[in-house]
Amino acid sequence: MNELEISILTPKDWERYKCVRLESLNDSPDSFGSTFGEEAALSDSEWQSRLDLKSRGLDALPLIAEINGQAVGLAWGVIHAPDREVVHIYQMWVSPASRGKGIAQALLSEIKAWALGSGCNLLALAVTTSNAAAVRLYRSSGFITTGQPTPLRSDSLLMLQPMVMTLHSGE
Template sequence: MLCSKTTHMSEFNIRVLRPADWLAYKSVRLASLKDAPDSFGSTYERESAFMQSEWESRLDPAGRAKSALPLVAECGEDPIGIAWGLVHDTDSKVAHVYQMWVSPDARGKGIAKALLERITTWAIARNCDLIELSVTTTNDAAVGLYDSSGFLSSGQVEDLREGSALKTKIMVKGLRNAA
């Protein structure tokens, strides 16, 4: 059962996903793509066709050419949010935020902010200079989240995905003075 609107933050747990969590990750990720198709570059149609090995390898540190912090927010054992921090090998000074999503029933209680803070702490510990993310320009909740967390628009605008009329903007936050 999902946490109710009245649940306090202390009842949530945020932890790192491991390969053994692939089924829970698959379920929450597909739920996010179904719930918020305009928020992500990828689609439910694309990822629902993934094999078990794809879900597992996403969560397997040994199988990636990048450092990742795959996070899940849980209420009891129920996943109610996810977000990923990623640092690509090609640019070790920039951490990226991907896949940010909180279940509709659990929104407005600081879960996304807590996920973002965990990624920020991780990026600072990795000596990154910057956190960067891409957000659909019309997504007021997500833009509000990143604005209130100190992210600024870089001025760079891109298409959400091929064939979509929606645009995304790049937002960044410097970390040099954040530690």
């Protein structure tokens, strides 16, 4: 594998973010609460705004994974006030050609390090129960199921399973 580079998306990266996010929604429509149609309809200023964390008052870590300048993965870590002890993971995706190469694990590691550095003690996410590969990834990374599955979207038969990982500063 060529060298993997993971970087933080900033407002100037909005076009790269838009491209990889839409690619993820097109590739894996059953993995996200949002749809390709909903996000493809967003204006350029809305895409720019998503990455303007300061103006949104958002404590987040939007990450992009690239190999040779080609986007191959995406993930966000977000701390929602007032519960500043939990980092929620959203938009986790790796391109089909790059799956199984440790990219998702590298994205999770970056978010975990950020969470620990932010004084958080829990990572939380929700995974589509039918996505066996993602469920295996999260379980092998130390996540456990919590709570009851809920529908992916109001009109969907697919279910999301909440999962959490407890963090310890010594990890």
